[in-house]
Amino acid sequence: MQRLNNKTCVVTGAARGIGRAIAARFHEESGTVVLTDIDTRAGTAAAAAIGCRFEPLDVAEEADWARLAEVVPAADVVVNNAGITGFEQGPVAHDPEHASLADWRDVHRVNLDGTFLGCRYAIAAMKARGSGSIINISSRSGMVGIPAAAAYASSKAAIRNHSKTVALYCAQQGWTIRCNSIHPAAILTPMWEPMLGTGDDREARMAALVADTPLRRFGLPEEVAAVAAMLASDEAAYLTGTEVTVDGGLLAGSAASPG
Numbered sequence: 245m246q247r248l249n250n251k252t253c254v255v256t257g258a259a260r261g262i263g264r265a266i267a268a269r270f271h272e273e274s275g276t277v278v279l280t281d282i283d284t285r286a287g288t289a290a291a292a293a294i295g296c297r298f299e300p301l302d303v304a305e306e307a308d309w310a311r312l313a314e315v316v317p318a319a320d321v322v323v324n325n326a327g328i329t330g331f332e333q334g335p336v337a338h339d340p341e342h343a344s345l346a347d348w349r350d351v352h353r354v355n356l357d358g359t360f361l362g363c364r365y366a367i368a369a370m371k372a373r374g375s376g377s378i379i380n381i382s383s384r385s386g387m388v389g390i391p392a393a394a395a396y397a398s399s400k401a402a403i404r405n406h407s408k409t410v411a412l413y414c415a416q417q418g419w420t421i422r423c424n425s426i427h428p429a430a431i432l433t434p435m436w437e438p439m440l441g442t443g444d445d446r447e448a449r450m451a452a453l454v455a456d457t458p459l460r461r462f463g464l465p466e467e468v469a470a471v472a473a474m475l476a477s478d479e480a481a482y483l484t485g486t487e488v489t490v491d492g493g494l495l496a497g498s499a500a501s502p503g
C-alpha cells in the first residue's frame with residue numbers, strides 16, 4: 245500500500261509503543277515520516293530501525309514546537325500520540341480525593357497541553373496547502389471515568405473534545421484539514437509494564453486486565469497503527485471530528501450490560 249505517498253507525516257512519542265508502530269506503518273505506506281520524542285536516544289534508534297528521520301520534541305514545551313516548525317515547516321499528517329499515565333515512576337495517588345495538584349498538572353501538561361500545541365503546529369504546517377490530517381490519540385479513558393487515574397481520564401476526555409473543536413475550526417476556515425481522535429484500550433506497550441510487573445503473576449494480571457474486553461486479549465500497537473493509516477490517508481476524506489475506538493469491543497458495552 246502506498247496511501248501516504250508524497251505526504252510528510254509527524255508522529256509524537258514515536259520512540260516506542262503505539263507511536264513507533266504508527267511511524268513504521270506510515271513508512272510502509274510510503275510516507276515521509278518524522279519521528280519525534282522526548283527520549284532522544286530511543287527515538288534516534290527507532291528512526292534508524294525504520295529508516296526515517298528523528299527530531300527531539302517535548303510536546304509540552306512551546307519552544308520545542310517552534311523549533312520543529314523551523315525544521316519541518318510543512319506537514320500533511322500530524323499524529324499527537326505522546327502521552328503519560330502519571331504512573332511512569334511507580335504507584336502514585338491519582339484518585340480524585342488524594343491526587344496532588346502537581347501530579348494532576350503534570351499529566352495534563354503532557355497529554356492536553358501537548359496535544360493543543362501539536363494541533364496548533366499542525367494547522368500552521370498544513371494551512372498553506374489547505375489540507376491535511378490531524379490524528380489525536382485519546383483513550384477509552386477519554387470516554388468513561390477512571391477512579392484511580394483522574395488526571396489521565398480528564399486529559400483524554402479533553403483531547404476528544406478539542407479534536408472536534410479543531411475539526412470544526414478548520415472546516416469553518418474552508419480548509420480540508422481533518423481532525424479525528426483514536427480511542428485505544430489495553431494495547432500491549434511498555435506503558436503497561438509498571439502495572440504488569442515481571443513476577444509469576446504476570447499472565448494472571450494480564451488476563452484480569454482484559455477479562456471485561458469482549459475479544460479477551462490485549463490489542464497490538466500495529467492494530468492502532470492500521471486505523472491511524474486509514475485516517476491519515478485520502479480514503480478518510482469525509483471523516484472529520486469523529487472518534488474511532490480500538491478497544492476489542494470494550495466500549496460497546498459488555499462491561500456495563502447484563503451478561
Ligand SMILES: NC(=O)c1ccc[n+]([C@@H]2O[C@H](COP(=O)([O-])OP(=O)(O)OC[C@H]3O[C@@H](n4cnc5c(N)ncnc54)[C@H](O)[C@@H]3O)[C@@H](O)[C@H]2O)c1
Nearest residue numbers: 257259261262282302303326327383428430431433434435
Ligand atoms: N497502551 C495503551 O493501552 C493505551 C490505551 C489508550 C491510550 N493510549 C495512548 O496512546 C499513546 C501512546 O501510548 P503507549 O502505550 O505507546 O505509551 P508508551 O509509554 O509506550 O510510549 C509513550 C512515548 O511517549 C514519549 N513521551 C512521554 N512524554 C513525552 C513528552 N513530554 N514529549 C514527547 N514524548 C513524550 C515516551 O518517551 C514514549 O516514547 C498515549 O497517548 C497513551 O495515552 C495507550
